[in-house]
Amino acid sequence: MSEAGSVNEIVKRLRQGLTRFGYSACLITNLPRPEHERWQQHILINEWPRQWYERYVNAGHYRNDPCALISRSTEVPFLWEEVAKRHLCKASRRVMEEAGDFGLRQGLCVPIGLGTGNPAVVTMAGEEIGLSPIARCTAHALARHAHSAARRLIARTSPRFAPLSPREREVLRWASLGKTAWEISNILSISESTVNTHYRNSRCKLDTTNVVHTVAEALRRGEIEL
Known part of the structure; x- marks a missing residue:
């Protein structure tokens, strides 16, 4: 095999x-x-x-x-x-x-x-x-x-997956450290709505269903590191 x-x-x-x-x-x-x-x-x-x-x-x-x-x-x-x-x-x-x-x-x-x-x-x-x-x-x-x-x-x-943008990776790195969308919005000086948009785009690119799954898949594919 x-x-x-x-x-x-x-x-x-x-x-x-x-x-x-x-x-x-x-x-x-x-x-x-x-x-x-x-x-x-x-x-x-x-x-x-x-x-x-x-x-x-x-x-x-x-x-x-x-x-x-x-x-x-x-x-x-x-x-x-x-x-x-x-x-x-x-x-x-x-x-x-x-x-x-x-x-x-x-x-x-x-x-x-x-x-x-x-x-x-x-x-x-x-x-x-x-x-x-x-x-x-x-x-x-x-x-x-x-x-x-x-x-x-x-x-x-398989065709290579669409890579995450630098901001999407940044948001997921903070999420991997346990930060909430509100906390990430304050850290990056963006709105909470924008953070959720980055989550949504990342889920679409990685074909995942929630934030935890998205972070795990981004880690597995080497898009982010702990």
């Missing part, structure tokens, strides 16, 4: 490692907040059955997906059956039940990147998957390696 020159090659090698454990589908995606309207743009590799993916999108399941919710708050891998044992709301339980209707009855989620401010997850599923310790450990290792390879490949082939 480290030497893969395309997403298809990463998928091929991942499948070679997972098929013997019963996995038939996988999805590798970053995890924006549930209200994010363009969450599909954060998918790195989509190997879900086409009909299930279309149903998932059309039904708005992302907002209620319990696996996505849990993966934004932990880096501990977990089985779908563990999720099913939780007290889920009706909409969340529907997501899990409908996945089974499309042949994805058992699955494993491997959350990644919680501490970076850019959480992601590798989800693998099938009709019946191997649950032995070695099967889970192997799937966990392959998932993390596939995510890393996909991120590197996409970073090399």
